[in-house]
Each structure stands twice: as structure tokens, then as C-alpha cells.
Amino acid sequence: MSTEADPFLAEHIHEALARDERVNAPELRVTVEHGFVHVDGVVATEDRKRAIAEVIDEGWHELTLDNRTTVADFPPDGRIEVV
Amino acid sequence: MLRLAAVGDVHVGADSVGHLREGFATLAEQADVLLLAGDLTKRGELGEADVLAGELRDLPVPIVAVLGNHDHESDQQRVLTQRLLDVGVRVLEGSATVLEIAGVRLGIAGGKGFAGGFVGACATAFGEREMKVFANASMLTAAAMESALGSLDTDVRVLLMHYAPIRGTLHGESPELYPLLGSYLFAELADRCGVDLIVHGHAHGGTEKGATPRGIPVRNVAQPVLRRPYAVYGVEPGRHASQQADRRADAPVG
Numbered sequence: 001m002s003t004e005a006d007p008f009l010a011e012h013i014h015e016a017l018a019r020d021e022r023v024n025a026p027e028l029r030v031t032v033e034h035g036f037v038h039v040d041g042v043v044a045t046e047d048r049k050r051a052i053a054e055v056i057d058e059g060w061h062e063l064t065l066d067n068r069t070t071v072a073d074f075p076p077d078g079r080i081e082v083v
Numbered sequence: 084m085l086r087l088a089a090v091g092d093v094h095v096g097a098d099s100v101g102h103l104r105e106g107f108a109t110l111a112e113q114a115d116v117l118l119l120a121g122d123l124t125k126r127g128e129l130g131e132a133d134v135l136a137g138e139l140r141d142l143p144v145p146i147v148a149v150l151g152n153h154d155h156e157s158d159q160q161r162v163l164t165q166r167l168l169d170v171g172v173r174v175l176e177g178s179a180t181v182l183e184i185a186g187v188r189l190g191i192a193g194g195k196g197f198a199g200g201f202v203g204a205c206a207t208a209f210g211e212r213e214m215k216v217f218a219n220a221s222m223l224t225a226a227a228m229e230s231a232l233g234s235l236d237t238d239v240r241v242l243l244m245h246y247a248p249i250r251g252t253l254h255g256e257s258p259e260l261y262p263l264l265g266s267y268l269f270a271e272l273a274d275r276c277g278v279d280l281i282v283h284g285h286a287h288g289g290t291e292k293g294a295t296p297r298g299i300p301v302r303n304v305a306q307p308v309l310r311r312p313y314a315v316y317g318v319e320p321g322r323h324a325s326q327q328a329d330r331r332a333d334a335p336v337g
Contacts, residue, residue: 021126024094024125024126024153024156025094027092027287027288027307029288041287041288041307042287042306042307043094044093044094044095044096044098044099044102044125045096045098045099045102047098048096048098048125070307072093072094072102072306072307073102074106074306074309074310074311074312075311075312076106076108076109076113076311076312076313077311078109078113079311079314079315080086080113080315080316080317081314081315081316081317082084082316082317082318082319083279083280083300083302083316083317083318
């Protein structure tokens, strides 16, 4: 197992998460280090959060996924800002 | 005072039926108009367009939208635009629209915008054909946007886009990405023409609030930034008119 950060691999995974139709999220941040792939950002649904794990498992099953993504389910706050 | 609700980057897909509409449940009590700042779908497919149209159909306030890069992924942006028009959404691309709300004329110019970078770190239309195409895309888009903005003689003027017009609302993103997230050309044209507010999306890792060099408020309304269904901005009529007066006073004589 690698103990070093792998920025090139991280970029390949980032590209896969952008292109894969189950996810299509180029806005996610991906880092690879010590055998883990860390994915961070906001996705629109639980299905897409789960799909991140599928994409990683299909392409890079030797890595352990640390899925830090948040599903967009934000409550309104009633604020108004006068600009 | 006009109350403008705004959000972008909602990425509607077949797996998100009802999500958007749920967030808009109290929209009518909070806002006079809804602005959608692009990336309305996950990948711009026709099935997603149908879901999006269903989410927006019969909402209680007028809706004005631009598309984003995600909405272009399947190369079906014309059909997506038509689906939105069919449910009463006004869709801008280098164009403008006027709404009259409680006696105030609100003009909104907009379009997707494009990338290219910011002062000191910009693409230039020089060298390879691919580089010229890339840099010229921003210039052509900005020219259309300026023409649309110039056509508006309204009490309030808003510029609605997907890509960012300033660096300020990109803070939090990797600086290496900035040239892909927006272009200074749009801030420059807004400062030249005078607007009350610029709204954009696209930069999920950015920050909500910024301003152009002339002080026009810029708001990044990407939903991952807002972390709420939409933001609401109050705009008093007349701000851009006073900006134009300031510019005339600044202009060199002779």
C-alpha cells in the first residue's frame, strides 16, 4: 500500500467522477494518500453519493474510500440581504 | 424594494424529483422573482429537463434562468431551453428580459458566460487555433451580454450568469482553477454599463459575497456555497443610475 500522496491518480479519479453518468460532479475535490481516496464536496442526492463508491470500487478497488460528501438538503433560513 | 431570490447549481436529475420544489415551498412569502444561475441539471439530458420543468411549473413568482456548463453536457441545450420556456421560465443567453413588479421595472440581462481568467492571469486569443477559440468565446459572450444590458432602460438592472465575473467570489477554490471558473470581462462590462447586482454560480467551493472594482455587489449563489435552498437579495431602485452619474462625473473633459 502506498504511503505517499498521489496527485496524478487523484486527478484520474476526479476525471472519472466528472464523466461517470451516475455522478457527473467535476466540482468534487479528490485526494489520494496512504491508500485512501478522500472525496469532498456537495452532491444533489443520496444516489449520487452512493455512486461515488461504485465508481471508486469499479476502477480503484485497492483504495479505501473516505466519502466526505454532503447531500444538498438545506433548510431555508428566511434571511434577506439588502445590497 | 425588490426581493430577488437566487440559486444555481441545483443539478436536477432523474433521482431528485421533488427536491427542488420542496425548497421553494415558502418562496412566494420571501421573494418577488426567482433567478436561476445555471447548472440546473446534472448532465442536460431530456429526462432531466422534464424533471426540472416539473419542479418549476406553476411556482408563484416569475422565474428567469441561464444555463450552465452541466446543462450543455448532452448537447441538448436548445431542447432544455424550450422545456423551460414551455413552463413559463424566461431563459437568457446573451439576452435580456423586463419584469414589472409593484410598479418597479426590473431588467435582467444574462447568459451562461464563460471562462478565461482574471486580470494578470488570462487566456489571450493568440497562438494555436484552440487557444483563440477558447479566448474568443469569452469575448463574444461578453459582447452579447453588454449589448443585452445596454438595451435595458429599467429602474433596477441585474446581470445573471453562471460563470464568475470576479475573483472575489472564488475564494476557497484552488487558485489554479480560477481561469476555468470565470472571466473579468463580465465585471468590466457591468462596471461600464452600471447594474445593481450581479448573480452567478459555478464555483461550489467559493464564497457568496464580492464586488466589482466599481463596487457593484456580486453574489455567488451556487447552492453548495449558500447551503440553503436560495438566497434573497433586496434591491432598491436607482442604484445603477447614480453609478452612471458618477462615471460621467469621472470622465475626462475634452
